[in-house]
Amino acid sequence: MSSRRxxxxxxxxxxxxxxxxxxxxxxxxxxxxxxxxxxxxxxxxIHPFQSGRNKGLGGMAQRSALIKNIREENxxxxxxxxxxxxxxxxxxxxxxxxxEIKLMSQMNYDAAxxxxxxxxxxxxxxxxxxKHANFPFLIANYNFENTILENTFSPYKIFDKNGIKVGVxxxxxxxxxxxxxxxxxxxxxxxxxxxxxxxxxxxKDKHKCDLVICLSHLGFKYKSQKISDLRLxxxxxxIDLIIGGHTHTFLKKPVISKNLDDKNVxxxxxxxxxxxxxxxxxxxxxxxxxxxxxxxxxxxxxK
Amino acid sequence: xxxxxIFFSSCTKLISIQSFESESIEVKNDIDSLIYKMIIPYxxxxxxxxxxxxxxxxxxxxxxxxxxxxxxxxxxxSLETSNKQADVCVMNYGGxxxxxxxxxxxxxxxxxxxxxENELVILELNKLEFYQMLEYLTKRGGEPFSGxxxxxxxxxxxxxxxxxxxLKEKYIRVLTTDYLANGGDKMSFxxxxxxxxxxxxxRDAIITYCASKDTININLDKRISLNE
Numbered sequence: 001m002s003s004r005r006x007x008x009x010x011x012x013x014x015x016x017x018x019x020x021x022x023x024x025x026x027x028x029x030x031x032x033x034x035x036x037x038x039x040x041x042x043x044x045x046i047h048p049f050q051s052g053r054n055k056g057l058g059g060m061a062q063r064s065a066l067i068k069n070i071r072e073e074n075x076x077x078x079x080x081x082x083x084x085x086x087x088x089x090x091x092x093x094x095x096x097x098x099x100e101i102k103l104m105s106q107m108n109y110d111a112a113x114x115x116x117x118x119x120x121x122x123x124x125x126x127x128x129x130x131k132h133a134n135f136p137f138l139i140a141n142y143n144f145e146n147t148i149l150e151n152t153f154s155p156y157k158i159f160d161k162n163g164i165k166v167g168v169x170x171x172x173x174x175x176x177x178x179x180x181x182x183x184x185x186x187x188x189x190x191x192x193x194x195x196x197x198x199x200x201x202x203x204k205d206k207h208k209c210d211l212v213i214c215l216s217h218l219g220f221k222y223k224s225q226k227i228s229d230l231r232l233x234x235x236x237x238x239i240d241l242i243i244g245g246h247t248h249t250f251l252k253k254p255v256i257s258k259n260l261d262d263k264n265v266x267x268x269x270x271x272x273x274x275x276x277x278x279x280x281x282x283x284x285x286x287x288x289x290x291x292x293x294x295x296x297x298x299x300x301x302x303k
Numbered sequence: 304x305x306x307x308x309i310f311f312s313s314c315t316k317l318i319s320i321q322s323f324e325s326e327s328i329e330v331k332n333d334i335d336s337l338i339y340k341m342i343i344p345y346x347x348x349x350x351x352x353x354x355x356x357x358x359x360x361x362x363x364x365x366x367x368x369x370x371x372x373x374x375x376x377x378x379x380x381s382l383e384t385s386n387k388q389a390d391v392c393v394m395n396y397g398g399x400x401x402x403x404x405x406x407x408x409x410x411x412x413x414x415x416x417x418x419x420e421n422e423l424v425i426l427e428l429n430k431l432e433f434y435q436m437l438e439y440l441t442k443r444g445g446e447p448f449s450g451x452x453x454x455x456x457x458x459x460x461x462x463x464x465x466x467x468x469x470l471k472e473k474y475i476r477v478l479t480t481d482y483l484a485n486g487g488d489k490m491s492f493x494x495x496x497x498x499x500x501x502x503x504x505x506r507d508a509i510i511t512y513c514a515s516k517d518t519i520n521i522n523l524d525k526r527i528s529l530n531e
Contacts, residue, residue: 031321046342048331057331061342064335066328090349090414099345103338120420164318180500210318240320254325268325276327285321 030286034164034211037067037279038080040245041115041272043088044100049273058274060103066277067107076161079108080168082245082269083115083217096121101132109135111157113170113215114142115245122183123149138170138215141195143188156199164210164284167203171196171216171232173246192218192227193235200238210284214239219247220269233257233265241266241280248272254280353411357513361520364403366396369445369527373399373416376521377505378449380512381423381478385501389425389478390467391450393436395488398480399447408519413509421480423501423508426493433475435492437462445527453527480505 048059071077081104086097097118104112114137118126127148130137140155156169171192175184196214203209214232221228229244237260250271257265270278364373377399382392401415428436440446441455454461464475478501479493486494503511513519 032318046345057329059330059334061334061336061338062332063330064338065333066330068335069333087420088418090353090410091345094349094352095345099342103341106338106341211320250327252327266323266325270327274330276329278325279328280323280325282323283321284318286318 032076032162032164032284032286033074034076034078034161034166034282034284035070035074035279036078036080036213036241036243036282037070037277038082038243038268038270039063039274039277040082040217040243040269041084041248042081042100042274043084043117043272044086044092044097045089045273046091046099046103047089049275054273054275057276060100060107060274063274063277064103064107070279076164078110078159078161078166078168078213080213080215080243081109081112082215082243083113083170083172084117084245084272085112085115087117087120088273092120096125097129098132101129105132105134110159111136111138111168111170111215113137113217113245114139114153114172115217116173116175116178119175119179119183123147123185123187127152138168139172140169140199141190141192142172142175143190144186145188146186149187155195156203158203158207158209165208166211166213167200167207167209168213168215169196169199169203171214171218173217173219174227192216192232196232196236196239200236204238211282212238212240214242216242217245220244220249220251220267221247229267229269230255230257233259233267235260236265237261237263239265241268243278244269250276353414354409356407356409357413357510358408358516359518360403360405360408361518362522363405364521366399366402368396368443369529370523370525371396371447372521372523373402374447375449375524375526376519377416377509378447379521381505381508382449384423384503384508384512385425385478388499388501389450389476390464391475392448392478393440393483393490394447394479395483395490396443396446397488398482408513410510413506413513417506417509419482419506421482421505423478423503423505424481424484424498425501426477426479426484426496426498427474428477428492428496429474430469432492432496433477434460436477436490439490439492440527441529444529448526451526455527455529457530 045058046060049055049057085100086092091099136157137153139153144150159166174189200212203212216229219228221230229242248271249269251269254266254268259265268278270276364376365371366373378392378394399416400418403412437460441460451462451464483490484493484498
């Protein structure tokens, strides 16, 4: 029990902040909370870092304990990963990603997308590990026609979280130049902006999702014009949240950008190696009851 | 009918985002024992493999400039691995992440020296690019290399490539890693060159080499001398 108390103390500040918000607002049953937990670029880091500035941080058993604690407090949780699960420790060299996927399944991940390193053992290497996954890999802009992964992945998935409809779709980075051609074979890379607009619109308009999340492995930003999460946010519509990866960017808090409709898009990424978990708590209101609150008033509370 | 439709559409959009808060939580402390139990059998097997002796080194394999035992070791064995497909090998000091003490070398030692997944590639440099590379190597006070000798005297850099008469050649075939070939560590003379992949990771090349030897005896051999 002492370890549990320790945990509460460690995250006490922020949990308090949320529960205060929760108590005042969520007492009103027309308001609901949804917690998005996310990781990216875990790179086969099963154990905590043993040296360097991240010494003692990370570890999948530790991550799981943290997630379990959060789930105890809040039933409305979505757990997502933005790719590059594979590669980085002998666990991947020896077991080809088997343990990473098994542990993620045990932790009840809801979805992941495909990072470039997840193809480091080729399409066949990823395919072999899928049998260990009880969560889907979502990818909308890779066309696997005429490959062994044809008809394997969905572009998106819709989650119903206690009445809140959440649409999640996956976007991958251009493989050419990052992954040897012989490994990705006939996989076609499709324009992230076009594809994101297509699926975000489908999820928002047709499926009436209350929240549209893009799980992206594009990377946070680049000096060049290369497509990034920042560019994707600006050049699309209907995305509420981009969970990013690839550039191993440690964002202290999410970046808010404006989309083509001048609406807010939240972009977040939490470094790499499982050092951090990103946690975003949304409060939703039921519009037909509320009159006064401004529409989509997204704000970040500084801690 | 129209009224009905309007009613319907206003009714379907029930929920909107009111606010959000966020935090980045450091992962530490508590352990999920169920997950830990799942890891143990894999960890045991990995430890067994990692602690496996590959060979014995008489000397410490250390990092240093202008040359080092570790740098010479890795570049020499890489060039040997290329099986005469390359003339010289150039790596970077910063890319070697650990050292190896005299005694047994285990797989774990090699993973510590080379935790990256860098692949061996061969680039064809013309004479100008080759000379830019030599300038880089001397300006940096030496970086790990193999297959040539470099002798800096005042403003001149004298060099000789083993078993090769440079005057007769149009290109020099340089073995390096894909990381450096893609412009890593500001090796701009490598950028935008066609990369011929050897199809082997640097770490695997080191492991294979060590596993094939009983004892290795690496010394400094004055392959580079710089201005004082």
